[in-house]
Amino acid sequence: MKAFSFVSRELGDQKDAAMFDLRGYIDAHTVIEFERAVNASIDGGVKSLVLDLSGLSYISSAGIGAMMGLARKLSQRGGDLVLLSPTQKVFAILEGLGFTKIFKIASSETEALEKLNIKVS
Amino acid sequence: MKAFSFVSRELGDQKDAAMFDLRGYIDAHTVIEFERAVNASIDGGVKSLVLDLSGLSYISSAGIGAMMGLARKLSQRGGDLVLLSPTQKVFAILEGLGFTKIFKIASSETEALEKLNIKVS
Amino acid sequence: MGNVPDNRPSPHFELKCRVDSTMLRPLREFVSNVARTLGFSEKQVGEIEICVDEACANAIEHAYPKTFEREFANGGRDLCIEVQYKNDELVVRVRDYGCGASEEMKSRLRDLNDYLASDQERYRGLGLYLMHKFMDRVTVQSSPGQGTTVEMTKVRK
Amino acid sequence: MGNVPDNRPSPHFELKCRVDSTMLRPLREFVSNVARTLGFSEKQVGEIEICVDEACANAIEHAYPKTFEREFANGGRDLCIEVQYKNDELVVRVRDYGCGASEEMKSRLRDLNDYLASDQERYRGLGLYLMHKFMDRVTVQSSPGQGTTVEMTKVRK
Ligand SMILES: Nc1ncnc2c1ncn2[C@@H]1O[C@H](COP(=O)(O)OP(=O)(O)O)[C@@H](O)[C@H]1O
Ligand SMILES: Nc1ncnc2c1ncn2[C@@H]1O[C@H](COP(=O)(O)OP(=O)(O)O)[C@@H](O)[C@H]1O
Numbered sequence: 259m260k261a262f263s264f265v266s267r268e269l270g271d272q273k274d275a276a277m278f279d280l281r282g283y284i285d286a287h288t289v290i291e292f293e294r295a296v297n298a299s300i301d302g303g304v305k306s307l308v309l310d311l312s313g314l315s316y317i318s319s320a321g322i323g324a325m326m327g328l329a330r331k332l333s334q335r336g337g338d339l340v341l342l343s344p345t346q347k348v349f350a351i352l353e354g355l356g357f358t359k360i361f362k363i364a365s366s367e368t369e370a371l372e373k374l375n376i377k378v379s
Numbered sequence: 380m381k382a383f384s385f386v387s388r389e390l391g392d393q394k395d396a397a398m399f400d401l402r403g404y405i406d407a408h409t410v411i412e413f414e415r416a417v418n419a420s421i422d423g424g425v426k427s428l429v430l431d432l433s434g435l436s437y438i439s440s441a442g443i444g445a446m447m448g449l450a451r452k453l454s455q456r457g458g459d460l461v462l463l464s465p466t467q468k469v470f471a472i473l474e475g476l477g478f479t480k481i482f483k484i485a486s487s488e489t490e491a492l493e494k495l496n497i498k499v500s
Numbered sequence: 501m502g503n504v505p506d507n508r509p510s511p512h513f514e515l516k517c518r519v520d521s522t523m524l525r526p527l528r529e530f531v532s533n534v535a536r537t538l539g540f541s542e543k544q545v546g547e548i549e550i551c552v553d554e555a556c557a558n559a560i561e562h563a564y565p566k567t568f569e570r571e572f573a574n575g576g577r578d579l580c581i582e583v584q585y586k587n588d589e590l591v592v593r594v595r596d597y598g599c600g601a602s603e604e605m606k607s608r609l610r611d612l613n614d615y616l617a618s619d620q621e622r623y624r625g626l627g628l629y630l631m632h633k634f635m636d637r638v639t640v641q642s643s644p645g646q647g648t649t650v651e652m653t654k655v656r657k
Numbered sequence: 658m659g660n661v662p663d664n665r666p667s668p669h670f671e672l673k674c675r676v677d678s679t680m681l682r683p684l685r686e687f688v689s690n691v692a693r694t695l696g697f698s699e700k701q702v703g704e705i706e707i708c709v710d711e712a713c714a715n716a717i718e719h720a721y722p723k724t725f726e727r728e729f730a731n732g733g734r735d736l737c738i739e740v741q742y743k744n745d746e747l748v749v750r751v752r753d754y755g756c757g758a759s760e761e762m763k764s765r766l767r768d769l770n771d772y773l774a775s776d777q778e779r780y781r782g783l784g785l786y787l788m789h790k791f792m793d794r795v796t797v798q799s800s801p802g803q804g805t806t807v808e809m810t811k812v813r814k
Binding site for chain 3 (some may be wrong): 668671672673674676677679680682683686688690691693
């Protein structure tokens with residue numbers, strides 16, 4: 259039971275889109291690892307990201323702030339961020355704070371790819 | 380998320396055998412509810428019991444002690460007790476204390492019925 | 501309930517600790533687990549969890565700047581979480597013994613639009629906004645050098 | 658580790674509470690969650706959880722017999738859980754302020770065969786056996802009227 263871990267893979271046909279499958283929780287402690295992972299991916303040329311939140315049990319303001327910074331960074335590079343399938347618990351927090359109107363949220367991978375304008379072969 | 384709850388049903392063809400599907404945890408607090416439930420069942424004529432532990436997240440000595448008392452009571456009435464599919468966590472506690480050699484434990488409903496000599500129609 | 505005495509127990513907890521940020525999880529989950537046991541809904545439990553986390557993270561991150569560092573071996577930080585439940589109200593107090601917070605912080609209830617307009621590697625300043633959003637009452641007591649106490653109340657519904 | 662200083666944080670917790678048995682869950686899960694965060698295996702975490710539960714249940718059930726009842730409103734019981742981690746050892750102390758335990762209890766390490774031979778509605782007397790079984794060290798300090806402290810140590814493997 260690691261506090262935070264992730265698995266990443268390429269998305270669709272493009273080389274500049276990736277999916278991160280997040281596990282565990284993102285709080286003021288584990289946010290460092292989360293940022294390290296997505297920044298390495300951006301440095302490697304990724305412009306569009308889907309974060310699969312179905313395995314994320316908890317997020318605090320540190321994690322929300324990191325995702326906000328990430329969305330801003332990606333859009334500055336012509337890309338985008340989509341959050342996929344947050345659990346009821348994480349969704350309730352995002353919704354209570356007004357972030358479900360700010361983040362792009364999808365409930366299936368197909369929907370996520372559509373929101374990024376990525377074609378599936 | 381109730382601390383402890385259960386669902387019960389008749390087992391096989393006999394009217395004196397029942398299955399209890401346990402949910403939540405049994406500790407020094409919730410053991411009272413557990414005992415009330417199984418005692419009502421025994422008072423209703425049940426002699427053989429299967430306790431499905433797959434939904435039981437935790438058990439303390441109070442719960443183990445109640446199950447010991449239950450097994451004794453049933454055997455005195457010519458019946459028996461079988462524990463079904465404990466989680467890894469509950470199994471580790473029972474095993475560490477030596478109770479896997481004392482309780483009858485099954486890993487499927489069929490095996491549980493066999494251990495009670497109950498025929499399935 | 502009026503004059504009818506409440507016969508349910510009124511549990512009380514005072515948790516003093518010296519911790520670093522790895523321990524935020526057991527701390528927030530302890531308080532949320534107490535709330536769950538008291539019959540708060542899962543939605544309210546989640547709201548209590550994040551507010552406790554934010555208050556504790558603030559104590560760990562902001563209350564003890566470098567000048568205080570020497571006093572705490574191994575990066576530990578002193579804080580105290582008090583939890584009390586009475587008449588359907590859960591009161592959580594998170595106290596630190598650090599540098600204290602400014603007047604600005606006490607009245608701070610950052611507007612979400614300010615937050616969104618800022619452009620940062622990691623956006624910050626959501627913690628107190630969030631506590632006010634999810635708790636029924638929040639008060640901050642602090643004077644420079646005296647440490648800070650954040651008191652949050654959640655009514656069970 | 659010899660003379661090499663251990664730079665990992667040494668967290669310390671002191672949790673004073675007034676509770677009834679409904680709160681056993683948040684208490685045991687708090688300590689087991691701390692152990693998990695410190696890198697104990699899930700098997701060890703489960704063993705710590707049940708030992709903490711047994712010690713707290715004993716304090717709630719046995720330390721405050723009827724004669725003490727009046728002092729505690731609403732069925733609450735005073736106890737204190739101390740948790741400390743250093744050099745791979747988790748030390749948990751569960752203290753009550755009750756009637757104290759007999760000499761017999763202190764030396765009690767009931768044989769499982771005695772337990773099995775007893776015939777009861779609910780078999781009892783497994784608590785201390787279990788602590789000795791699952792913890793690396795257990796000591797009980799108690800004198801009549803002075804309350805009881807159970808200290809349990811678990812080495813991380
Ligand atoms: N316990 C504390 N001690 C000292 N300063 C604090 C404390 N809590 C908060 N602050 C101050 O208030 C500011 C706002 O806190 P908050 O809204 O939680 O956002 P963030 O922690 O992301 O900066 C902090 O940046 C800090 O300057
Ligand atoms: N904190 C305590 N204060 C007073 N007596 C205690 C305490 N803990 C244990 N005891 C005594 O020791 C006995 C054995 O405890 P234990 O092995 O946990 O079994 P059980 O609680 O099932 O009786 C108890 O029955 C009680 O008489």
